[in-house]
Amino acid sequence: MKRLSISIVAFLLMTIGSFAQEKEYKPLIDVFVKDYNTNDYDDIYKHFSPSLKEELPSAKAKSFFVEMKEKLGNIKSMEFYGLDDNRLALFKTEFENNEVALLNLAMNDTGEVVGFRILDMPAPKDDSFKKMSIEEIIVTETLNLPEKGQYAIALIDNDKVTYHGFKNNGKDVRVEDNADKQFSVANLMTVFTSTVLAQAATDKKIEMTSNVNKYYDFNFNKNLKLPFIALANHSSFVPMLPETSSKSTMSEDDFLTKFTSTQLEEYLANDLTIDSANSERRQSFSFLGYAILGNTLSKVYNTPFDKLIQENVFNKYKMTNSSVSIPKKKKNMVKGISLNHKDVYPIQVGALLPSSGGISTAEDMAKFVQAEFNEKDAVLQLTQKPTLIVSPNYWVSLGWKIGYPFESGEPLYFTRGIDSGYSNYVAFNPVAKKGIVILSNSSSEAALNALDALSYKLVVKVFEDK
Structure with a gap:
């Protein structure tokens, strides 16, 4: 029109x-x-x-x-x-x-x-992909990635995992053995941070509804109160990111990358505000909110945040090729593709790490998804507990979004991460004990559209096909 x-x-x-x-x-x-x-x-x-x-x-x-x-x-x-x-x-x-x-x-x-x-008016929905095999679907969407773009995919069916790796070589798509290769997890880190939060609640070190303020020896700006639960489900309405200091000579990207816990606490004391433009919504995603959450958990345990993730997530669930830190030797790491088609690696961030950072593999993420199926794991069960109803078919737990797209009424837990040169999608149904992990080394608009299409088609094939 x-x-x-x-x-x-x-x-x-x-x-x-x-x-x-x-x-x-x-x-x-x-x-x-x-x-x-x-x-x-x-x-x-x-x-x-x-x-x-x-x-x-x-x-x-x-x-x-x-x-x-x-x-x-x-x-x-x-x-x-x-x-x-x-x-x-x-x-x-x-x-x-x-x-x-x-x-x-x-x-x-x-x-x-x-x-x-x-x-x-939307075009008629094309469901011809339902007649395609999973491999055909993945190959089709890999063609929409830039040259050297690739997918590392894990399809989980209870204790069985099938891996698929494909790479766009410019002229064609080839099989890529990349299940154990490292990609940036981007803001999938929020799920890991929420796991540590659930661990703290399970250990009775915190109350989910209590305010993080008690762990700081100063009053927050305007005496604002921030509950743990509101930071975790993005209903606190703190801004998405801290504003770049007017005194800083660094670019915004450099400022945010090097943003320290000291600067974060100075922000809480002097500049913390509520994003009034989004305050009428049920939630508003905030990297800053998770930075505050991670910083507070470090105080709760008196332990550096990276060590909390390593011990409570990566070690606990045997994710041996995952790390919060970016290693100096990057032989096992897949290079990301920047918007100008240059090779990039994940960037080591500071205080914003709880919201976006770290690396993992399709194999390790499959282990984590399988752990979500364990009803005896009190910590992960707590992360799945709904904490906010955004709409009748869209709820939020701790780190996970929850949709109800199936006729069965069973839930789909999912999240999507985007970083410079990387993107990912993870979803699972704890009732059917099925899951999907998609890791990619591109975050261009075309790549994100391809990721959306691929995740939708795989959800239909994996969760709905009988």
């Missing part, structure tokens, strides 16, 4: 109150269609929430609807289409110029509009 130059996309809330059924949306839709077709844009604006009005002044909202009317004409019909991935209502909308689009509407529990978008 013809693209509008502006769109109203602010504050798409993901609260349970927002997930009305079709009949609950109908009064607002009827009013919207009437007001839109009669050019009564001021009345539409009256239904905007205060937060949306703050982000979108009346004049800008009016120019959006004027442009929409000029390009698409009046609305001929609207009918409920379904819910998007965030469980927000979609309406199939037919306009006078015969364009058909999806209107994506978000409402809060008081019936106010908190988000509005016009989207293209």
Whole structure:
């Protein structure tokens, strides 16, 4: 369809109150269609929430609807289409110029509009891959990686693991023996940090709902309180990253890479703030939140963070080729591919390590996933316990996202990591005792799209195929 130059996309809330059924949306839709077709844009604006009005002044909202009317004409019909991935209502909308689009509407529990978008109608879903073998699927998506891009994949069925490795050589795709090769784990490290958090709770060293503040000998800025559980499930709303110091002569990347625990604590004392732009959401991912969590766990155990991960995760689950530190000798490490197609290695980070860092292999990650199946492992069972409901089909535990995509109603625990030159995806169903590990050495847009496609197809093949 013809693209509008502006769109109203602010504050798409993901609260349970927002997930009305079709009949609950109908009064607002009827009013919207009437007001839109009669050019009564001021009345539409009256239904905007205060937060949306703050982000979108009346004049800008009016120019959006004027442009929409000029390009698409009046609305001929609207009918409920379904819910998007965030469980927000979609309406199939037919306009006078015969364009058909999806209107994506978000409402809060008081019936106010908190988000509005016009989207293209999706193309019919292509499920032809279901007739392909797993190897054919992987080869197809490997072709979408840059030259030298590769996948190291582990498919887990209880105590059985099948490994697949493929590499794009530019002209073709070849089998690659890389199950024991090291890749950056990127922000998959948050799962390992959460495992240490669960260990601390199991050891009765902390209470999950207690604040981390008690482990510091100073007050946090603005006397803000940060519960362990909120940092772990990203509902604390601390910013994604600390702001680069105005006094620093380093680039932002260098500043964040070399960000120390001393700087972190100075930030907590003097600059800690809440990300108000995201405070109406149920959660907002934060590298900084996990840095605070890891720093606090070091205080709880009086042990360096890297040692906590080594002892409570890598050693415990026999992940012998995994490490928090980047070794000087990198013979066993797969080189990442930067956005400008240069070879890169994972970067050793400082205080942000609990949120992104370290290396592992498909073999080691398969061991970790298999450990998740052990119902007697109190620590990992605690990491699987839901702590936040983002939407009816999207929950969060400690480090893991939880989806419910299967007709059986069984959960899918999953996470995706992205680092400079690397990306990954890990998922498992603890009921069926099946899992997937995908490690890649590229994080370009094309590579991430390929990872999304590959993970979706493998989830269908591994978890749904009978």
